[in-house]
Amino acid sequence: MSDEKKRILEMIQEGKLTPAEGLELLGALEDIERTPKKMVKHNINKRYLRVRVYTDKAVKVNVNIPLALMKVASKFATTGLKYIPDEARKEMESKGIDLSQIDVEELVNMIEQGLVDEKLVDIDVDDPKEGKVRVEVYVD
Amino acid sequence: MWTKKYRSQLLLVSIKTDGFRLTLPLSLYVLEELVNSLCDLLELADYIIPRTGKVHFRVVMIAKICRTMISELRNYGRWEMVEVEAANTRIHVGFY
Numbered sequence: 001m002s003d004e005k006k007r008i009l010e011m012i013q014e015g016k017l018t019p020a021e022g023l024e025l026l027g028a029l030e031d032i033e034r035t036p037k038k039m040v041k042h043n044i045n046k047r048y049l050r051v052r053v054y055t056d057k058a059v060k061v062n063v064n065i066p067l068a069l070m071k072v073a074s075k076f077a078t079t080g081l082k083y084i085p086d087e088a089r090k091e092m093e094s095k096g097i098d099l100s101q102i103d104v105e106e107l108v109n110m111i112e113q114g115l116v117d118e119k120l121v122d123i124d125v126d127d128p129k130e131g132k133v134r135v136e137v138y139v140d
Numbered sequence: 141m142w143t144k145k146y147r148s149q150l151l152l153v154s155i156k157t158d159g160f161r162l163t164l165p166l167s168l169y170v171l172e173e174l175v176n177s178l179c180d181l182l183e184l185a186d187y188i189i190p191r192t193g194k195v196h197f198r199v200v201m202i203a204k205i206c207r208t209m210i211s212e213l214r215n216y217g218r219w220e221m222v223e224v225e226a227a228n229t230r231i232h233v234g235f236y
Contacts, residue, residue: 058225059223059225060224060225060226061223061224061225062220062222062223062224063221063222063223063224064219064220064221064222065221066215066216066219068212068215068216069209069212069213069215069216072208072209072212073209076205076208076209079201079205080205
């Protein structure tokens with residue numbers, strides 16, 4: 001039971017509200033809960049999934065993939081996964097990788113709805129050759 | 141399409157290493173038309189040629205995916221897709 005409902009029941013018990021008023025409030029509360037929350041959809045045509053690998057000296061990797069393109073590609077991802085040969089699929093499953101569990105379309109939808117706005121990957125590594133290396137994956 | 145503001149026309153792949161430099165321009169319009177034609181041919185071939193053995197995929201499906209992806213790739217105007225630099229080698233893929 002939500003805190004709001006408990007509070008209304010307590011107020012009825014304490015006599016601050018009449019049972020009729022309490023029922024009205026509970027009804028209104030249920031109406032609010034039933035209404036689906038509106039997700040703010042960002043314009044994905046101008047958003048990119050960016051992969052950056054920096055060192056102290058320069059940018060080593062710079063990959064930009066438009067989110068709209070990812071959305072189109074995600075539709076084929078499930079189709080593409082079906083064509084993986086059985087032997088390869090079994091080998092991956094033996095290593096604990098279950099491709100059927102990956103829902104690419106759902107991930108892209110989450111990014112589109114702005115649920116994954118922070119950095120998806122942010123790693124700092126000290127490389128003996130390159131020095132400090134930073135890996136970042138984010139949506140911009 | 142007439143309603144599109146700007147569609148990419150050129151895919152430019154450039155590879156640069158010590159003493160070697162290659163820039164490969166590829167017309168996206170030509171590539172799109174080529175894949176479109178190939179799709180039609182493959183669809184016809186799919187009906188005519190009998191399927192034998194254990195087939196994991198249909199070539200026509202792959203061609204159709206390529207067609208959709210190329211068409212989608214052209215929608216973003218000018219953008220840089222990949223820029224990688226490692227051990228004196230630099231690879232750049234951009235759309236113009």
